[in-house]
Amino acid sequence: MKSFRNILGAGSCTVALDLGADATRLLVLAPAPHIGWRSMAACVLAPIDLTHELPQHVAATLAERVRELGLRGAACRVTISTDMFRADTASLPSMSDDELCASARFEAQDRFGVEPSEYALQHVPMHTSGGGRGVLLLAASKPLVRRAVEAVVGAGMMPMSVEHAAIAALRGIERWHGESQVGLVACLHVEPRMATLSLLQDGCLWQMRCMKGDWNAVASAPRAPEAVSDAIPLEPIETASPWRWSCLAEETLRCLRQSCGEQVWPARMVVSGPCADDTSLLDALHGVCGVCVAGAGSGRWVDGEPTGEAWASAMGAASLHVRTSSSRRAA
Numbered sequence: 001m002k003s004f005r006n007i008l009g010a011g012s013c014t015v016a017l018d019l020g021a022d023a024t025r026l027l028v029l030a031p032a033p034h035i036g037w038r039s040m041a042a043c044v045l046a047p048i049d050l051t052h053e054l055p056q057h058v059a060a061t062l063a064e065r066v067r068e069l070g071l072r073g074a075a076c077r078v079t080i081s082t083d084m085f086r087a088d089t090a091s092l093p094s095m096s097d098d099e100l101c102a103s104a105r106f107e108a109q110d111r112f113g114v115e116p117s118e119y120a121l122q123h124v125p126m127h128t129s130g131g132g133r134g135v136l137l138l139a140a141s142k143p144l145v146r147r148a149v150e151a152v153v154g155a156g157m158m159p160m161s162v163e164h165a166a167i168a169a170l171r172g173i174e175r176w177h178g179e180s181q182v183g184l185v186a187c188l189h190v191e192p193r194m195a196t197l198s199l200l201q202d203g204c205l206w207q208m209r210c211m212k213g214d215w216n217a218v219a220s221a222p223r224a225p226e227a228v229s230d231a232i233p234l235e236p237i238e239t240a241s242p243w244r245w246s247c248l249a250e251e252t253l254r255c256l257r258q259s260c261g262e263q264v265w266p267a268r269m270v271v272s273g274p275c276a277d278d279t280s281l282l283d284a285l286h287g288v289c290g291v292c293v294a295g296a297g298s299g300r301w302v303d304g305e306p307t308g309e310a311w312a313s314a315m316g317a318a319s320l321h322v323r324t325s326s327s328r329r330a331a
Helices: 002-007 056-068 097-112 143-155 165-176 215-221 242-258 280-287 309-321
Strands: 014-019 024-032 036-045 077-081 087-094 119-126 134-139 157-162 185-191 194-201 204-212 270-272 292-295
Touching: 014 309, 024 056, 024 309, 036 056, 056 143, 077 143, 077 165, 077 309, 087 097, 087 204, 097 119, 097 134, 119 204, 134 143, 134 204, 143 157, 143 242, 157 165, 157 309, 165 185, 165 194, 165 242, 165 270, 165 309, 185 242, 185 280, 194 242, 204 242, 242 280, 270 280, 270 309, 280 292
Parallel strands: 014 077, 077 157, 185 270, 270 292
Antiparallel strands: 014 024, 024 036, 087 134, 119 134, 185 194, 194 204
């Protein structure tokens, strides 16, 4: 453990904390010779409800894990679940970046009906084919952001940023998933209460849609027993079926049709997020949307412990410190 602390002291590690709706994930990456980056720690803790003050026992558990890993004083990138944000897209006239920043804030205030004193407002530039400037508008309650920061500070780390979980995952896909850099690609980030569909055109964000729903409960809910005992079931109850994800798949198809129309269609879809490890979800999306669907492979972006698509947001947040030239790996 002493050598691990020395590595952190040298400032060569990067730490990410994903405050997801289903769990809290703490990730530590460090550079490794010849292989790029390696996970030094990947811990899953109880979820933190940012709509209420942090319970003492939850804060103590996080602080204890930080102490055990020698992370006190370390800089930390934070992501929070997408259902904690308000998001929408807007098209603004052509202008400079400074003008765009100010205009996007005014547009977000008007679009969401919020005040800057109560909400943190941010925007993400988007790819546009015309002469205007497309932006993704984001708003998060300041008390909610404050609780996220307090959780990190109370655990003994220094928060460097707080961001949208799906956007962080998208950054990870862009950095480690080479196929997302060419053509029109759909990226779907699925969390228990929100699914976020992003369209990338040659690696640039073109469109984003958010779909609210209790997706995890819909997918895992037990089936009601048949009313007639000798009826033939439509599918075996004991086996997984892609049709339990049909609601999300159909909503995704509707969003694709609204965004793409009949002229263009994504060649492939990359899926990430806590719910994305279910192969029946990939089957449902492929069957309903008619595109090639695959997981983002976020558990393989670096060598080490993390496995599964649930780590995509933490990986994407950590990638802010990862050099592209040494980190890009085939998914």
